[in-house]
Amino acid sequence: MSLSDLGEFGLIERIIERLGEAAAHDILVPPGDDAAAWTHDVGATVATVDSLAEGTHWRRDTMSLADIGWRCAATSLSDLAAMGAEPGPLLIAAQLGPDVTLDDLDAFADGLAAACRCFGARIAGGNIARAASTSFSATAIGSTRDGSALLRRDAARPGDAVAVSGAPGAAGAGLTLIEAGRASEPAAVELVAAHRRPPARLALGRAAADSGLRCAIDVSDGLLQDLGHVAAASGVAIEIEAAALPLHPAALALLGGDRALALALGGGEDYELALCGPAATLDALGADAAASGLPPLTRIGRITAGPPGEVAALDGSGGRIDPASTGWDQLR
Amino acid sequence: MSLSDLGEFGLIERIIERLGEAAAHDILVPPGDDAAAWTHDVGATVATVDSLAEGTHWRRDTMSLADIGWRCAATSLSDLAAMGAEPGPLLIAAQLGPDVTLDDLDAFADGLAAACRCFGARIAGGNIARAASTSFSATAIGSTRDGSALLRRDAARPGDAVAVSGAPGAAGAGLTLIEAGRASEPAAVELVAAHRRPPARLALGRAAADSGLRCAIDVSDGLLQDLGHVAAASGVAIEIEAAALPLHPAALALLGGDRALALALGGGEDYELALCGPAATLDALGADAAASGLPPLTRIGRITAGPPGEVAALDGSGGRIDPASTGWDQLR
Numbered sequence: 001m002s003l004s005d006l007g008e009f010g011l012i013e014r015i016i017e018r019l020g021e022a023a024a025h026d027i028l029v030p031p032g033d034d035a036a037a038w039t040h041d042v043g044a045t046v047a048t049v050d051s052l053a054e055g056t057h058w059r060r061d062t063m064s065l066a067d068i069g070w071r072c073a074a075t076s077l078s079d080l081a082a083m084g085a086e087p088g089p090l091l092i093a094a095q096l097g098p099d100v101t102l103d104d105l106d107a108f109a110d111g112l113a114a115a116c117r118c119f120g121a122r123i124a125g126g127n128i129a130r131a132a133s134t135s136f137s138a139t140a141i142g143s144t145r146d147g148s149a150l151l152r153r154d155a156a157r158p159g160d161a162v163a164v165s166g167a168p169g170a171a172g173a174g175l176t177l178i179e180a181g182r183a184s185e186p187a188a189v190e191l192v193a194a195h196r197r198p199p200a201r202l203a204l205g206r207a208a209a210d211s212g213l214r215c216a217i218d219v220s221d222g223l224l225q226d227l228g229h230v231a232a233a234s235g236v237a238i239e240i241e242a243a244a245l246p247l248h249p250a251a252l253a254l255l256g257g258d259r260a261l262a263l264a265l266g267g268g269e270d271y272e273l274a275l276c277g278p279a280a281t282l283d284a285l286g287a288d289a290a291a292s293g294l295p296p297l298t299r300i301g302r303i304t305a306g307p308p309g310e311v312a313a314l315d316g317s318g319g320r321i322d323p324a325s326t327g328w329d330q331l332r
Numbered sequence: 333m334s335l336s337d338l339g340e341f342g343l344i345e346r347i348i349e350r351l352g353e354a355a356a357h358d359i360l361v362p363p364g365d366d367a368a369a370w371t372h373d374v375g376a377t378v379a380t381v382d383s384l385a386e387g388t389h390w391r392r393d394t395m396s397l398a399d400i401g402w403r404c405a406a407t408s409l410s411d412l413a414a415m416g417a418e419p420g421p422l423l424i425a426a427q428l429g430p431d432v433t434l435d436d437l438d439a440f441a442d443g444l445a446a447a448c449r450c451f452g453a454r455i456a457g458g459n460i461a462r463a464a465s466t467s468f469s470a471t472a473i474g475s476t477r478d479g480s481a482l483l484r485r486d487a488a489r490p491g492d493a494v495a496v497s498g499a500p501g502a503a504g505a506g507l508t509l510i511e512a513g514r515a516s517e518p519a520a521v522e523l524v525a526a527h528r529r530p531p532a533r534l535a536l537g538r539a540a541a542d543s544g545l546r547c548a549i550d551v552s553d554g555l556l557q558d559l560g561h562v563a564a565a566s567g568v569a570i571e572i573e574a575a576a577l578p579l580h581p582a583a584l585a586l587l588g589g590d591r592a593l594a595l596a597l598g599g600g601e602d603y604e605l606a607l608c609g610p611a612a613t614l615d616a617l618g619a620d621a622a623a624s625g626l627p628p629l630t631r632i633g634r635i636t637a638g639p640p641g642e643v644a645a646l647d648g649s650g651g652r653i654d655p656a657s658t659g660w661d662q663l664r
Contacts, residue, residue: 045377047456049423049471053463091381093425093469106346124379131385133464137425139381139471
């Protein structure tokens with residue numbers, strides 16, 4: 001058996017098993033959730049780490065070091081958002097390959113600072129080391145307010161509705177246009193920004209927890225793949241209505257409906273939130289969204305008692321769509 | 333100006349300045365200390381991140397992946413020890429180069445687990461990603477008990493004594509012997525272990541804080557260099573008596589006195605603690621050490637009101653030793 005046989009999530013399971021007593025067992029959510037969380041006397045502390053490696057997660061020809069700094073903060077903060085946590089300190093570990101210059105590092109720090117300003121987070125520390133290739137890791141530590149519940153991926157129940165924030169597929173559409181040399185087209189601006197400067201839906205996550213919702217995940221690996229994690233952890237099935245997906249108008253206009261749909265289902269790197277819970281609660285949260293400065297929230301499907309772990313995207317006539325791309329697992 | 337002009341600590345200062353408001357300002361110790369710490373209602377939470385990159389911090393011909401797993405935990409936990417904190421959850425980010433196999437990852441996890449068992453720490457989460465080269469980052473999050481002070485690097489005062497735990501230089505001696513093909517010599521066992529399976533002096537750090545000490549640093553960059561950080565942060569000078577250094581008997585026997593001394597002053601990677609405070613407090617802590625299962629503690633010098641940031645190693649006649657090696661800064 002090789003690394004690629006297991007894939008990222010298989011490897012994580014394998015390591016947790018191998019760690020035995022060394023794997024924390026007083027954590028409030030099972031291993032594999034967006035972040036680790038544990039109690040202290042007021043609320044819970046929530047922590048997560050994410051890495052951005054050159055060649056795997058970014059390339060110099062598609063984004064600047066400033067963009068990478070932004071993403072470095074946003075990806076970890078998005079995990080806090082998916083737990084309903086307030087952001088606390090961030091710690092950054094920078095492994096710098098031989099080609100990294102001081103200007104690069106300055107740009108990285110600028111992007112990091114811009115994201116922190118945008119998301120209300122702070123860098124509390126870090127580490128810099130030379131390495132054979134470049135990667136950055138961000139640890140985000142957050143907390144929930146006293147008495148506030150965490151948003152978990154194992155809390156979806158049959159009968160719940162499923163909603164998603166923003167326009168999933170926008171980041172994938174942005175990357176597609178960048179790679180096609182179309183990044184400077186005026187209509188592409190929002191899509192390119194979705195790829196290079198993704199959001200972290202912290203306010204939405206907190207509002208969701210406050211409204212009584214208990215289940216969320218961030219859509220970073222692709223909508224179908226991430227909903228698959230919810231379905232597996234909750235022991236439920238999920239049906240998505242393709243026609244309900246809030247595709248980005250520019251993605252539709254520039255790439256066409258089929259491609260926009262495939263990217264929405266499997267493109268990944270959107271860092272939007274998928275929320276599960278009572279339809280009325282989701283609708284109320286969505287109705288509130290515009291007034292509260294939250295991103296749009298769209299109901300896209302439902303939780304069923306079908307085969308645990310199954311996620312299906314349905315076309316208008318109830319048939320199943322076989323998406324060309326269903327997210328990506330870095331280690332496969 | 334280039335990365336290597338600034339060096340690691342210069343780069344950190346530069347980034348903190350560039351981050352502006354994005355650098356956490358409600359942290360209990362100034363930027364650049366061993367770990368970031370902030371209050372919650374009971375005690376303080378303490379967090380730190382460290383990276384181990386292949387080629388920079390380890391090579392496959394000098395240590396196994398299991399050793400690297402151990403070191404990955406130990407290096408971050410050592411920073412918690414140097415703050416006087418209890419260990420809490422660890423988060424690991426693994427960037428895996430193309431040559432990393434499943435067996436490698438298993439060995440890494442085994443070494444990580446062994447260190448966690450030894451040091452009473454737990455892995456709470458992490459991230460795995462493919463990368464062009466291999467590196468591992470560990471974030472350690474700890475806490476101090478309610479009312480317990482942190483050990484800081486800016487709290488040394490003229491008149492304080494300086495003590496160090498264990499036998500600094502042992503790790504450097506171990507690496508020297510490994511590189512010379514002498515790792516299997518029976519007399520080298522402890523030195524090789526000091527390099528491959530370094531300690532994290534958590535119990536000593538907590539005992540030091542409990543005894544009223546307020547100043548510590550972990551000796552990971554070399555004794556003189558790390559004491560230089562204490563001297564600079566505290567605005568004091570430090571004098572070390574070379575004859576007082578607790579050199580490892582095996583290092584003396586296998587490498588000779590001059591080399592053992594140079595490694596003790598500048599070898600780095602020992603992960604022992606240097607403590608500053610009243611001589612009587614240090615002596616009481618050291619007298620207690622054997623009975624409490626703590627490592628030996630040796631007084632090696634004193635804090636003076638000399639030029640801020642200056643560290644001098646004195647020979648028996650009061651002359652200054654110019655150490656062949658004075659620690660290493662990864663980016664130089």
